[in-house]
């Protein structure tokens with residue numbers, strides 16, 4: 692991966708994808724310019740995971756301890772998560788563009804990671820719901836990667852291409868699922884990309900209208 696890695700304190704507004712796996716894709720920003728990877732270390736991945744409120748807090752504490760005891764192992768697990776993220780980004784955007792066939796290398800690598808994750812998972816059926824459960828004891832530092840690749844498989848099967856968009860904002864390129872009623876959401880976030888676009892249009896209009904006023 693060639694993009695710049697930059698420290699970033701994750702905030703709730705970084706989670707606008709509509710699915711935890713899509714939020715993972717958006718830990719790289721400015722994909723439509725010079726991509727910036729905001730996962731600058733395993734602790735950052737844990738910080739992001741905690742913010743999503745999608746993972747068991749006890750598991751995150753256990754991972755923090757594992758990472759402290761084995762920083763090199765944590766760095767390798769982060770690299771695997773980053774690679775997974777990029778492959779999933781290729782697959783999700785291929786589905787949105789309805790590219791057929793999808794990028795074969797990414798398909799093959801995601802399949803391999805899915806098999807690896809599934810090999811350590813337990814099938815549980817509770818309250819009429821079947822799940823492949825992953826735990827830190829089996830998956831170790833790859834717990835988050837394993838959870839995410841299993842959920843990615845569900846996402847890829849059910850992704851609504853007509854409702855999945857790539858934000859056209861300046862230095863953005865975030866992916867999001869539009870679950871608004873009208874289905875006309877264009878920006879990842881109206882408060883950021885939407886507003887700056889509105890600001891630019893306003894500025895351009897103002898300039899144009901000023902230009903139209905002929906000097907007396």
Ligand SMILES: [Zn+2]
Nearest residue numbers: 858860863884
């Ligand atoms: Zn955006």
